[in-house]
Amino acid sequence: MSTDTTTDDPGSVPSSRRAMRGNRTADQAKPASGKARPPKPSKPPKAPKAPKRVKKGDLGFDENGVPLKKAPTFVLYKGKKSKPATIARSLRALTMVLRVGQPEARALEIVGEQYRKFEIGRAYEHAAKAMREEGASFKQALMAEEILPRTVRELIEAAQTSQALQRNLDQAAVLMGEATSVKKKLLMNLIQPGFMMLMCIALLFVAVAFIIPGFVATFDDLDVETPQMTIIILAVAEYVKWGLVLVGLAAALFMSYWVTLGRKSDRFKSAMDTLAIRTPAIGPILQLSAASRLFSLLSANLSTGIGEPESLRSAANGCGNDALKQHCLAHAERMLTDGVELKGFVQTKLVPLDARQILSSAPSVRQEIEIMNELSPEYRDEASVQLDTLNKTIDPIVNYAVYGIAGVLIISIVLPMYAIYPALMQMG
Numbered sequence: 010m011s012t013d014t015t016t017d018d019p020g021s022v023p024s025s026r027r028a029m030r031g032n033r034t035a036d037q038a039k040p041a042s043g044k045a046r047p048p049k050p051s052k053p054p055k056a057p058k059a060p061k062r063v064k065k066g067d068l069g070f071d072e073n074g075v076p077l078k079k080a081p082t083f084v085l086y087k088g089k090k091s092k093p094a095t096i097a098r099s100l101r102a103l104t105m106v107l108r109v110g111q112p113e114a115r116a117l118e119i120v121g122e123q124y125r126k127f128e129i130g131r132a133y134e135h136a137a138k139a140m141r142e143e144g145a146s147f148k149q150a151l152m153a154e155e156i157l158p159r160t161v162r163e164l165i166e167a168a169q170t171s172q173a174l175q176r177n178l179d180q181a182a183v184l185m186g187e188a189t190s191v192k193k194k195l196l197m198n199l200i201q202p203g204f205m206m207l208m209c210i211a212l213l214f215v216a217v218a219f220i221i222p223g224f225v226a227t228f229d230d231l232d233v234e235t236p237q238m239t240i241i242i243l244a245v246a247e248y249v250k251w252g253l254v255l256v257g258l259a260a261a262l263f264m265s266y267w268v269t270l271g272r273k274s275d276r277f278k279s280a281m282d283t284l285a286i287r288t289p290a291i292g293p294i295l296q297l298s299a300a301s302r303l304f305s306l307l308s309a310n311l312s313t314g315i316g317e318p319e320s321l322r323s324a325a326n327g328c329g330n331d332a333l334k335q336h337c338l339a340h341a342e343r344m345l346t347d348g349v350e351l352k353g354f355v356q357t358k359l360v361p362l363d364a365r366q367i368l369s370s371a372p373s374v375r376q377e378i379e380i381m382n383e384l385s386p387e388y389r390d391e392a393s394v395q396l397d398t399l400n401k402t403i404d405p406i407v408n409y410a411v412y413g414i415a416g417v418l419i420i421s422i423v424l425p426m427y428a429i430y431p432a433l434m435q436m437g
Contacts, residue, residue, distance in 0.1 A: 091129040091156060093185045099124050099133070100161065100182035104175050113147040113171075114140040132156045148174060160184055160302065160327035167310040167323050180309050184302055194393070195294060198400045202407035209414040214253045216418050217246030224425035231429065242421045275331065282332035286359055290402075294395050299330035300360055301388040303337070304381035311378050317351045318344045333359045352377055361388065 091099075099120055106116040117137035124130030136150035151157065151165050161181040168174035221243050228235045263271075271277045286292045286299075306327050310320035318341040325337035340354040355368045364384055371377045 089127045091124075091127045093158070095124070095127055096129050096158065096161070097182045097185035099127075099129050100178050100185065103133070104178045104182070107175055117147075117150070128156050147171075158185065158327075160306065160329070163306060163323045163327040164309060167306075167313055167315055167320070169313050169315070173313045177309055177313075180305065184305060194396045194400075195291070198396060198403065199291075202403055205407055205411050209411050210253060212418060213414055214250060216421055217243075217250045221246055221421055221425070224422075224429070227429060228425070236424055238420070239425050242417070246421070275335065278331040279335045280332075282330045283359070286330070286332065290399055294392050294399065295330070296359065296361060297388040297392040297395070299328050299333050300364060301385045301392065303328040303333060304364075304388070305385040308378045308381040308385070311374060317374065318342075321351065321354060330359070333357075364388075 102123060103116060103120045106119050107113065111119065114137045117133045117140070121130045121133030121137060124133070132154040136145075136154055139145040139150045139153065140147065145153070148165060148168065152162055157165075161178075164177035164181045164184075165174065168177045221239065224239065225235055225243060271281075282295075286296045303324055306324035307320055310323050311317070315323070321337050321341040321344070325334045325341070328334055328337070336357050336359060337354050340349070343349045344351065351374060352368045352371055355365045357365075367380055367384070368377055371380055
């Protein structure tokens, strides 16, 4: 006699199978003691771990997320100090070696060998070693070398592809060379006149503090009337002496604060750079140079496809002026929080007036990039022209000032000698 295991529902499972499945499930749920084990509560899925923060000296992460760390080494002598011009030449050499088809690690070794007597050359060799032995990428290896200036590292970090990285290295070489030229010319234009003025002030202080009072004492001993001109010079000299003391004391206090706290304070550095930009004659040159670097970095970052706030933040870190840097960082933050436009960052007196007007009228980011690409070399050339003009203007001014101080010193010393000479003749 057969048993009917079918049901009315053609898609249902036969009752005998359901019974067997139920018994098997119950047997699996029962422990050895015969008591039913309560089902374990399901664990919530683990949240993904936050990426580890890259510490100073790390090379970043490899493709598996493993941090690549820079091996701590002690080197007694790292080579000659690399000037900006040397770094610029080495960057140009690196890009040329890459263009001829050399692998990235090999290119670093070639340029490192070429500049081995400098710090930058040994940094390239160390970067090549990191690529070969630690598996670091070309970008990671370069970013780990702190000998590279901030401007260069910002451009390296902004590059997303190998082609963009080579282009940014070329741009970094140009910026380093231009910055060296402007700063060196400005320093040379100011250091010689400053030294001459310092020497004249020192001689003036010695004259009013020691020489002229000595003549007055001699006049008293000889019972000779002090010349009226000497009395006037002595009266003025007293004020000059205390003025020089106050100026020297203020300079000493400023240097003490700068060495201890000032150079570590972003607010103080920003205030000093703002003051420098507003200084007559020197300020416009510094303003043009900083704006040129900012526009060049920003246009390069935007051209590689980086977001506008990140591009502005990266360019601000390499512009070379702390006041302009803080302004741009604050504007980048407002872009994220308030949704303001990128071109609003030029609305500050730290940027030349024509740049404010031209960039404000740009209808899109593409036009802003084109404008900045045109303004950057124009401002760089204008800064060089103003440097030459400053040099031609400051030389005669300083020379006339030196002649004037020397004339006062001669009169203040020679005149009392002529007044004393008759009294000495009578004594003889």
